[in-house]
Amino acid sequence: MADTRHQVQSGNGNGLTAILGAGSLGRLWAALLPTGTTTFILRQHAPEEHKPDVTYRFQGCHGSQFPVTVPSMDWTTRHPDVLIATTKAGDTLSALEATLPNLKPTVPVVLFQNGMGSQQAVAERWPNRPIMAASTTEGANRPDNSTTVHAGRGETWIGALTPSASPLVTGVANQLKASGLVIHEEPNILRRLWGKLIINAGINPYTAILDCANGDILDAPLFRETIGQLCLELAEVMHLEGLPPRSPEDMQSQIEAVARSTAKNTSSMCSDVRRGKPTEIDYINGFIVSRARAHNLPAPVNQMLTERVKLRTTKLHEPLSDSPGAT
Ligand SMILES: NC(=O)c1ccc[n+]([C@@H]2O[C@H](COP(=O)([O-])OP(=O)(O)OC[C@H]3O[C@@H](n4cnc5c(N)ncnc54)[C@H](OP(=O)(O)O)[C@@H]3O)[C@@H](O)[C@H]2O)c1
Known part of the structure; x- marks a missing residue:
């Protein structure tokens, strides 16, 4: 089945999800969240450097395919409501060090890393920010650089790691539910x-x-x-x-x-x-x-x-x- 979705520039702060880490999991979220509501935060080289759109072909679990184009973040004009970090565990702290100075301190950050240790390091580094962790059984991979495959449908649990995140979990879960993926609020995310x-x-x-x-x-x-x-x-x-x-x-x-x-x-x-x-x-x-x-x-x-x-x-x-x- 073909679909001709195309990500377009989103408005400011209207359900905009910034995705830090344009890898397999980041591209899965960008493909499934509504068109125009996502942006990729790419590696910081020089502040004035022009960052290109990210384009790829997305293949859904049941064989559907569509092209995706996601704009890269322009901090001067765009203000995300949520930042999801889909970097590998070992890259996450340094990626957030480079990114968070641009992000309003009240914007929730959701950590999608596997394993443990990187989440605690982020929560300890920014205890006053609303930091959440997610545990997901969704599966995505990239057989080549221009294709992202949703390899297996799963479920995602999201919960607060810092005190200021607790009242924001429902809003974040609702924003991510627009992807059509199954999202649960999890009161004990560490467990x-x-x-x-x-x-x-x-x-x-x-x-x-x-x-x-x-x-x-x-x-x-x-x-x-x-x-x-x-x-x-x-x-x-x-x-x-x-x-x-x-x-x-x-x-x-x-x-x-x-x-x-x-x-x-x-x-x-x-x-x-x-x-x-x-x-x-x-x-x-x-x-x-x-x-x-x-x-x-x-x-x-x-x-x-x-x-x-x-x-x-x-x-x-x-x-x-x-x-x-x-x-
Ligand atoms: N894929 C899945 O199905 C899945 C499922 C559950 C959990 N997870 C977890 O989710 C995390 C991401 O997995 P993944 O499979 O998506 O990994 P991945 O394909 O390697 O994606 C990570 C992305 O982060 C980018 N990145 C690294 N440092 C960065 C920085 N400083 N600024 C901006 N971007 C940066 C990488 O860019 P470069 O390639 O240029 O380094 C890469 O595009 C892992 O912890 C993994 O265990 C993944």
């Missing part, structure tokens, strides 16, 4: 982020180390020999962090069920390693290691997985000593 962290910690590093689809980890010796201990470490850290108790066995069953139900999917971490991009391991298993350390606990399996994923990323980047031009 929900932990729930997703368990799944990510139990699937992503194995797929990245073993270079395989989600379902293929289930019979791999590395997974079978360490998943029990991994879940034990997760349960201990969550308990010490004051979260409701979860049994390690229950976590393991849940991780295995998700690996089975998404058996053919390639995790974002596996795909980052394959494309030679930095992974979010420091915000997934690395986060568990740092929280364990804060409680004087060892977390050897999380540590081992973190190190092996990092090693894999470095190894793929190391120039071969006998390759032409290598120093």
